[in-house]
Amino acid sequence: MKPFIFITRKLPQTVIEPLNQEFRVEMWEKEDVPVPRDILLEKATGASALITMLSDKVDTELLENAPSLKVVANLAVGYDNIDLKAAKQKGVAICNTPDVLTDTTADLTFCLLMAAARRIVEADRYIKEGKWKSWSPLLLAGTDIHHKTIGIVGMGSIGEAVAKRAKGFDMNILYHNRSRKPEAEKSLGASYVSLDELLDQSDFVVVLAPLTAETEGLFQKEQFLAMKKSAFFINAARGPIVNEEALAEALETGEIAGAGLDVFTNEPISSEHPLLSFDNVVALPHIASSSTETRIGMMNLCVQNIHAVLNGDKPKTEV
Structure with missing residues (x-):
């Protein structure tokens, strides 16, 4: 079975198309509403990769119940929503999107x-x-x-x-x-x-x-x-x-x-x-990096990081 990737917010199909070609991809379909915690935990249990937002907590609870998880790509330069210590203990690569924004x-x-x-x-x-x-x-x-x-x-x-x-x-x-x-x-x-x-x-x-x-x-x-x-x-x-x-x-x-x-x-x-x-x-509603060009660039970087890890390569921007 193809590795499963869950994306916690709706992204343009053009961005995720490279993932669709190799992996099984599912996306939370609401652009302006965070994925509910129970759904995130449920999806994480079978996921090999997650693309997350700052509003998504990647903590010990999630990591303990995600045995297949290999990489989390956070759509931000910051990563204070992620427990880095717990991720390291579980061998999960954490990636962010520096420089592009x-x-x-x-x-x-x-x-x-x-x-x-x-x-x-x-x-x-x-x-x-x-x-x-x-x-x-x-x-x-x-x-x-x-x-x-x-x-x-x-x-x-x-x-x-x-x-x-x-x-x-x-x-x-x-x-x-x-x-x-x-x-x-x-x-x-x-x-x-x-x-x-x-x-x-x-x-x-x-x-x-x-x-x-x-x-x-x-x-x-x-x-x-x-x-x-x-x-x-x-x-x-x-x-x-x-x-x-x-x-x-x-x-x-x-x-x-x-x-x-x-x-x-x-x-x-x-x-x-x-x-x-x-x-x-x-x-302002947390829009510092919100230009179309930059947000698409951030999304593409998340996709590249996931693609690299799931194919056994080194991610571009691991924290």
């Missing part, structure tokens, strides 16, 4: 920064709601981006790509990372600083760090109090890095000027969430 994610991150600073969403809503009656000198006046200081928390490939964009705006670039990046410092003029220094000096604090035991809950009330009152907080990494209650309080009390958020602790976020009540918050 770097520039697309950096574009969206800088877009969030600009939208928050220049009040783009507010202005769009203002005109569409018929509120624009005349030109006035400080109508929806925002904050300049050029020549300001950007502080990047997490200087991986996406962080460096954001710094490259900031350089084009003549921004002063600070970064905090678990290790220094001398080449980035040289090519981008970035300066390595402590987190405290970054918070104190930055006009825009941009979070691009992975979600780990060290970064979970990194931003609390203390961190927002350390920021400039004129500063903006941008998060395009993972929601749990931030205490959302502390962020909402900082916005409510004016401790920071605004925020641009692509990620949240619980996704999808409720429309009643306090963070969505602020005009100075730009909120």
Whole structure:
């Protein structure tokens, strides 16, 4: 019998056609609804490979009940939804989709920064709601981006790509990372600083760090109090890095000027969430890598990884 592959979200047939030629493939057919846990567990029991989303937990329970599983291809660069230790013990290869989404994610991150600073969403809503009656000198006046200081928390490939964009705006670039990046410092003029220094000096604090035991809950009330009152907080990494209650309080009390958020602790976020009540918050539904070209590229990379492992070859992007 052909090896069985289960895909946890509907993907274009053109993407999965190479798998259909060699393997038995089944897909969860709903694009916008996560596969229910019980169905995922059921399908995993006979699967040789899974293509998963960030919303799918690949934990000990799943791995213990998937004796044929050889590879999990996660449609993301992050893999905090997967128990890597348990997967290693079971001999299951875990693959992600790095590099292919770097520039697309950096574009969206800088877009969030600009939208928050220049009040783009507010202005769009203002005109569409018929509120624009005349030109006035400080109508929806925002904050300049050029020549300001950007502080990047997490200087991986996406962080460096954001710094490259900031350089084009003549921004002063600070970064905090678990290790220094001398080449980035040289090519981008970035300066390595402590987190405290970054918070104190930055006009825009941009979070691009992975979600780990060290970064979970990194931003609390203390961190927002350390920021400039004129500063903006941008998060395009993972929601749990931030205490959302502390962020909402900082916005409510004016401790920071605004925020641009692509990620949240619980996704999808409720429309009643306090963070969505602020005009100075730009909120997006976790779409940093969501360009057609990039998402298709990510899907193709997942397919290539699965094809390689099931044919006895080394995967292209194993975690």
